[in-house]
Amino acid sequence: MFGFIARRKLVSGLCAATALAGSALFVVQAQPALAATNQFKGVNWADxxxxxxxxxxxxxxxxxxxxxxxxxxxxxxxxxxxxANLGANTVRLPINPPSVSQSWWGAYRGAIDAALADGMKVIISAWTQSTSTGTITDMTAWTNMWSTVVGQYGGNANVYFEPLNEPYGYSLSQWVSICSSWLAQFSSVPRGRVIISGTGYNDHVTGVGASSALTGTLLSLHYYGTWNNYTQESQWESDLNSRIGSYTSRTIIDEFGAPMTTGVNYLANHNGAVEQSYFAAVTDLSRADGMGNVYWAGLKTGDSYSMEYHNGSGLSNNNASGVTQVRWGWGY
Structure with missing residues (x-):
């Protein structure tokens, strides 16, 4: 919890739906990312x-x-x-070199395999070891990690690969070079199943989107309400559009979120309150522009942003209005 909150605060300094009834499952099969990315209706499942x-x-x-x-x-x-609770069809899961090179990988694969068996798309994203590390510290270990993961899941059309989450330690040219090398090494993976993080804290995709070396890939944008103090939905939308540019058809907002344990009504005050106007802007823009998004976090106990909480052996929603607004953004 504390690492993520600290990261959001650091970024802030740097980067000046009726509730689902019943228990019906909403599963959408993988589609080619050609004109939109709204086939991704997802949540992050986090440590x-x-x-x-x-x-x-x-x-x-x-x-x-x-x-x-x-x-x-x-x-x-x-x-x-x-x-059942959200209508999600995508889950984003973290990896790092120790998780793949050591014994945990043999067990952890069960999470990926279960999601795939349940008809989900799975985004596998690599994290660095701390919030203070914005670069790959051991290139050999990172490459070996991806060789293992791609070797096991590269042939599955419902698995997507995000080489590195929040590469803020790299310049645009450095990051494009690393991603180009990844694409060359794992050329058997269709580019439409590779998700390239935006520069910084995934906070802009215009640079990677414009790179001819990354043509055909999807793009990952992160966007949080702690990054500004706007109170009008139009202000958030303008800022968000400036970070996406002309690349809406390739962009997935694979991290965004807001407090779900504080009783905020996300169906009100879309103009006049920071949290509600931010959340409305992300979900309304996603729906209008056909962009997929992956909420942070679907499940992360101790994080006020967590959409779900443990209820006995199952999960329940923390905030019905938040669920409704997220589902609206997903096109429901």
Whole structure:
């Protein structure tokens, strides 16, 4: 929790739907990302300590002692809850070199496999070891990690690969060079299944979008309400559009979020309140422009942004109005 909150504060300094009824599952099959990205209706499933971690990343509800079948069973339950409670069809999961090179990978694959068996799209994204590291610290370990992951999931059309989350330590040219090398090494993966992070904290995609070396890839944008103090939806939309430019057809907002445990009504005050106007802008713009988005976080105990909370052996929604607004952004 604290690592993520600190990161949002750091970014702030740097970057001056009726509720779903019943238990029906909403599963949408993978589609080619040609004219829009709104096939991605997703949530992040995050480590309670935060995905920035020097050891294994272990999403909320899993334990380092779990074996493959235990991870699969827990993940299957949570994925079905994401589908039934929210209508999600995508889950974004974190990896890092220790999580893939060490014994945890044998168990952790159960989460990916369960999501795929349940008809979900899976975005696998690489994290650095801390919020203070915006570059790949061990290129060999990072490359080996991706060789393992792509070797096992490169042939699955519902798996998408995000080489590095928030590459803020690189200049645009450096980041394009790293991504170009990734694309060359893993050329068997269709570019439409590679998600290139925007520069900085994924906070602008105009630079990577304009790069001819990255043509055909999807683009990842992060956007948070702590980055400005606007109170009008139009102000947030203008700022968001400036970060996307002409690349809406390739962009997925794969991190955005707002407090879900504080009782905010996200169906009101779209003009006049910071949190509600921000949240309305992201979801309205996503719907209008056909952009997919992946909410932060679908499940992360201790983070006020978490959309879900543990309710016995299942999951329940923290904020019905937040669910409604997210579903509106997904096109429901």
């Amino acid at each position: 309670t300590r935060d995905n920035y971690n020097s050891g294994w990343v272990i999403p909320d509800g899993l334990a380092a002692s779990d074996n493959y079948s235990q991870v699969y069973s827990i993940a299957d339950s949570y994925i079905k809850a994401f589908q």
